[in-house]
Amino acid sequence: MANENEKEEQTKEMTSEEVSEWQEAYHTFITEHKKALSKESDILADAFDDLESGLSRMAKRLNIAQIYKKRILGLGETFRDLGYADLWPSRRGIASTLPDFVQKSIALIKRETEAAFTDFWVNNPTVQHTEIISGQNKELGGLPYQNGEQYGKGHARSAGARFTKMFNEGHWDGNYENLPMNITQPIREETSETEDTPDES
Numbered sequence: 001m002a003n004e005n006e007k008e009e010q011t012k013e014m015t016s017e018e019v020s021e022w023q024e025a026y027h028t029f030i031t032e033h034k035k036a037l038s039k040e041s042d043i044l045a046d047a048f049d050d051l052e053s054g055l056s057r058m059a060k061r062l063n064i065a066q067i068y069k070k071r072i073l074g075l076g077e078t079f080r081d082l083g084y085a086d087l088w089p090s091r092r093g094i095a096s097t098l099p100d101f102v103q104k105s106i107a108l109i110k111r112e113t114e115a116a117f118t119d120f121w122v123n124n125p126t127v128q129h130t131e132i133i134s135g136q137n138k139e140l141g142g143l144p145y146q147n148g149e150q151y152g153k154g155h156a157r158s159a160g161a162r163f164t165k166m167f168n169e170g171h172w173d174g175n176y177e178n179l180p181m182n183i184t185q186p187i188r189e190e191t192s193e194t195e196d197t198p199d200e201s
């Protein structure tokens with residue numbers, strides 16, 4: 001019964017007024033935060049691009065607006081994983097929309113990534129002296145990491161957001177056990193025969 005109700009909700013057509021009202025908070029979110037947060041990381045910049053694209057398509061295709069609504073809510077995963085859950089407009093979007101097995105895989109990836117990078121920092125004086133926080137971080141960029149935990153957690157958050165994005169875009173099947181063999185490359189756009197391509201040699 002729950003699956004039938006969910007399917008009915010996803011196929012229910014929204015009116016233009018309903019879409020406009022629902023999207024208002026997200027347009028405000030873009031206006032207030034896109035410029036600053038996009039400088040924090042390429043992952044956030046891509047998430048804002050996906051959000052704007054989803055909002056535009058949702059407004060134009062009312063018959064499948066519910067599908068775009070679900071995708072937009074799913075973008076909350078990225079902002080949550082990178083520490084911006086408090087800024088995301090929909091609290092419902094912060095609750096994970098990923099399947100349980102994918103959530104478990106990403107949690108494991110984050111734990112192991114944090115442990116590995118924490119150990120890497122603690123046991124390597126050279127890393128401690130040379131690794132600095134990315135300049136994309138407006139507040140802390142250029143500063144050294146305070147300790148291995150900070151270094152490890154930063155890499156873990158990035159890994160979680162990266163794998164969430166790959167799953168949502170269909171480049172990873174969500175299973176931890178088969179990594180890295182179950183990751184596919186994004187489809188590249190074909191270039192014309194006359195277009196110059198860089199020499200890879």
